[in-house]
Amino acid sequence: MAFQRQLEVAVYHDVDRDIFIRDVYPLRKPAILKGIPLGPCTSKWTVEYLSGVGVSKEVKIHVSTVPQMDFLHKNFVYRTISFDAFVQRASEEKHANYFISEDEKYYLRSLGDDPRKDIADIKEQFPVLAEDIRVPEFFEKEQFFSSVFRISSRGVQLWTHYDVMDNLLIQVTGKKRVVLYSPRDATYLYLTGDKSEVLDIDNPDLSRYPEFQKAVRYECHLCPGDVLFIPALWFHNTVAVEFGVGVNVFWKNLPSEVYDRTDTYGNKDPTAATRAMQIIDRALKALEELPEEYRDFYARRIVLRIQSKAYRTNLE
């Protein structure tokens, strides 16, 4: 990426729990972990197996005519289909049965049984398949938050976003390209909530998103069997280079009371952060009473205050 500084994601081999906790976790940087024992899933989870094992549970999926999902223009629709039929379709390029177009793309992010209340857990929703996978236990049982199936048609690109919990993304089959950006670079990502408006990260409209050039790009390619550690708040953008099956595990790296108890996705901001942002809106409302010139001035003074009080000083 000529327009951005690019850095490598560190690769670790044969990391066990102790090494992870000592060497990887404290760095708060993404890392590829190779050689983690994942159980039989890596060889067993072929399309034939997954679509024939009799998991006919209904799943809610994203369907799009184009591979690049666009949350701004909502170029996808949600549809419900049985898991086995979904796997079959997602692995094909052209579909005999389809929802919107014969070359439509599919994306599954598995959900809890009642997604407003229940958390995704493959042991609950896919007990048969859960037997095949050994999730790295790099955290305490009480810290577990959710385990999520991520299955994509070839080419599917998920917009850049962050989650609020630490994440191990297990690439079971297929290849995936993942681009990450540090939480420090939030300023350059043109955020709407937890998502970046810069959808085409490889060929961005720099006249529209000039600051995006300042973001540092961490790019990596996951092969089957690789595990990617995505620390909480790190932005990530994924492209399924091939049809592939992944499982990711979110766990609460912070004390559980920090998190929003109504969060079932792992992407609701911690309650203190949400509160701070609501308070800020009241401050902005107070500033609205002032003419533009004064509002600008006091906004700048407030920004200085926030920077001096809440920004990290050890800029590595």
Next chain:
Amino acid sequence: MAFQRQLEVAVYHDVDRDIFIRDVYPLRKPAILKGIPLGPCTSKWTVEYLSGVGVSKEVKIHVSTVPQMDFLHKNFVYRTISFDAFVQRASEEKHANYFISEDEKYYLRSLGDDPRKDIADIKEQFPVLAEDIRVPEFFEKEQFFSSVFRISSRGVQLWTHYDVMDNLLIQVTGKKRVVLYSPRDATYLYLTGDKSEVLDIDNPDLSRYPEFQKAVRYECHLCPGDVLFIPALWFHNTVAVEFGVGVNVFWKNLPSEVYDRTDTYGNKDPTAATRAMQIIDRALKALEELPEEYRDFYARRIVLRIQSKAYRTNLE
């Protein structure tokens, strides 16, 4: 100043009220107004006259052994002396009678009779002298806030600060160098409240204040009879090149309910701004509940929000 971009202060000749309101005031930039009729003060206010006219009213003054007043290290003391004796002393280099050293420097900023409640008004505190000066009436009578004597020993430098009201600084006698910075450059001035910590603006410690280089310096030299328009929020730093007498007039350029009613100096932030800053402190307190990494991240998001909602977009 090799380390800073430097711009000129515009000079206007023979500005009357209509021209001021039409051409000068709306630009919200400092301006030197020459040729304004100021009455007999410009020729009459000699040291002999001021110290002999019988104004023996007590005044509270700043006294310092060095010309550069330092609010950080408080290198000055307050003393009380009669106006006539003060004028005599301030005009001398060496003093037979002195408070702290024989070459001490003096600075008078006149106050209301009870400075906590009353506003400085030369008509009230110096009625005899007020007869000699015609203050430009570029604003409505109800907008008048205060008129202040500013009398300095040669060399006295006042720290960079802003006031919240528009200001006409009438240089009656003596010469003054004034350096101004736009409210936009607040970010680069290392503020403590309304004051800049960068005291030596001509030879700053750039290792300590690196951002100061980004501030744009507006420099001008006032001669006797010049009037400097200092718009509200513009930072200014003055050096009395010679012993000199000035009078400045603050007026409420905004609706009077915007201002803090307890303000007698013209430097208390508008109540809405103070409220916004207090609210921000509550938001910062909420962020303190989060670990450093999260606090930094949400502080950055909050800053983005403030910038997008409250910063002026028309960056000229």
